[in-house]
Amino acid sequence: FALSEPGAGSDAAALALAAEPTPAGWALTGEKCWISNAPEADFAVVFARTTPGAGSRGITAFLVPADRPGLTGSALDMLSPHPIGTLEFDGVPVTADDVLGEPDRGFHVAMNTLNLLRPSVGAFAVGMARAALDATVDHTAHRTAFGGPLSDLQAVSHQVAEMATRTEAARLLVYAAAAAYDAGEGGVPRRAAMAKLYATETAQYVVDTAVQLHGARALRRGHLLEHLYREVRAPRIYEGASEVQRAIIAKELYAHAAAEPSPPERDRPAARASRTPQPAATPTGP
Numbered sequence: 001f002a003l004s005e006p007g008a009g010s011d012a013a014a015l016a017l018a019a020e021p022t023p024a025g026w027a028l029t030g031e032k033c034w035i036s037n038a039p040e041a042d043f044a045v046v047f048a049r050t051t052p053g054a055g056s057r058g059i060t061a062f063l064v065p066a067d068r069p070g071l072t073g074s075a076l077d078m079l080s081p082h083p084i085g086t087l088e089f090d091g092v093p094v095t096a097d098d099v100l101g102e103p104d105r106g107f108h109v110a111m112n113t114l115n116l117l118r119p120s121v122g123a124f125a126v127g128m129a130r131a132a133l134d135a136t137v138d139h140t141a142h143r144t145a146f147g148g149p150l151s152d153l154q155a156v157s158h159q160v161a162e163m164a165t166r167t168e169a170a171r172l173l174v175y176a177a178a179a180a181y182d183a184g185e186g187g188v189p190r191r192a193a194m195a196k197l198y199a200t201e202t203a204q205y206v207v208d209t210a211v212q213l214h215g216a217r218a219l220r221r222g223h224l225l226e227h228l229y230r231e232v233r234a235p236r237i238y239e240g241a242s243e244v245q246r247a248i249i250a251k252e253l254y255a256h257a258a259a260e261p262s263p264p265e266r267d268r269p270a271a272r273a274s275r276t277p278q279p280a281a282t283p284t285g286p
Contacts, residue, residue: 001117002032002046002064002087003110009034010244012047013056013107017089019048025095026050028062028070031088034238038085039073042066045113046089047106054104061106062098069093080238081124081231111189114239118192119177121239122199126174128232129167129203132210135224136160139214156213163206170199190252197245200235207232 008015017030028048038044044064051058064071070090078084101109140150140160150156177195181188207228211218218225236242 001113002035002038002044004034005031006033010241012110013059015047015049015059017046017048018052019050019060019062019094022093024093025098026060026062026093028064028089028092028094031086033086034076034078034084035073035087036238037083038087039066039075040083040085044071044087045100045109046087046094047110050106051104056107058104059106059110060103061100061109062094063100064092064094064098078234079230080234115188115192116181117239118196118245119174119181121235122170122174122177122195125196125199125203125232125235126167126171128228129163129170129199129206132203132207132225132228133160133163133167136163136210136213150213159209159213163209166202167206170195170202173198187252187256190249193240193245193248193252196239197242197249201242203232204236 003012003015005015005017017028017032019026019028026048028046030048032038032044032046035044043066046062046064047059048062049058050060070092071087072090073085073087075083075085100106137160140156143150146153151160173191173195177188177191180191207225211225211229214223214225217223218229220226240248
């Protein structure tokens with residue numbers, strides 16, 4: 001899913017990879033960056049600018065095989081639960097047969113795809129949170145300190161309860177967003193954004209709290225939580241950072257409110273009872 005560029009991450013409509021017209025179709029020139037599974041993937045869905053200066057309305061989606069001439073890439077060494085890399089396009093040829101959807105309508109393809117990808121990111125974030133939670137329940141039930149298991153300490157058990165509650169809430173949001181997408185219901189962008197936002201933020205909180213309750217052992221190389229602590233950070237950024245998800249949620253809410261008829265104003269009294277001002281009291285002498 002080759003959307004992001006060095007100068008167009010959260011602002012995807014600002015992408016600059018050029019699709020120059022040719023007798024056979026277009027030639028793609030530019031760079032994509034922070035692309036999942038690049039450059040190992042066999043195909044890339046590439047979003048390129050076919051109409052300069054048209055913003056989101058001038059983007060076309062192309063399905064580009066990895067063996068097209070002029071297409072190269074390199075891996076990036078990053079904190080991420082899967083491979084991430086760059087793709088470089090040096091006049092890569094594409095034709096009308098490679099277009100997904102319609103020319104200049106690729107931004108719609110990208111947003112619809114993100115509506116599917118965001119709950120999936122939320123799903124593996126819930127998995128990270130659940131793994132950290134399970135490890136913490138086991139650890140605090142058996143680790144003794146101050147004369148008993150850690151779970152006897154209210155400061156510990158209440159944190160575990162909070163971890164469990166947030167994880168369950170995130171799981172339900174993810175399921176609800178996925179079900180809405182599958183059923184073609186309304187409000188999918190908002191629900192997908194909520195699922196991705198809450199699940200990834202929850203995973204960060206749960207993993208961090210798990211590390212705190214495990215103590216120094218959780219920071220040792222090879223420990224489950226040391227692994228999760230590194231991997232959990234990236235999902236809050238890709239497929240739209242948390243700030244982008246909040247913007248989408250707010251935009252959808254206000255768009256829905258604007259489309260709804262305004263509620264009638266409550267009946268107000270035609271007139272209010274008037275009050276006759278009373279003269280100020282005149283101080284009297286002794």
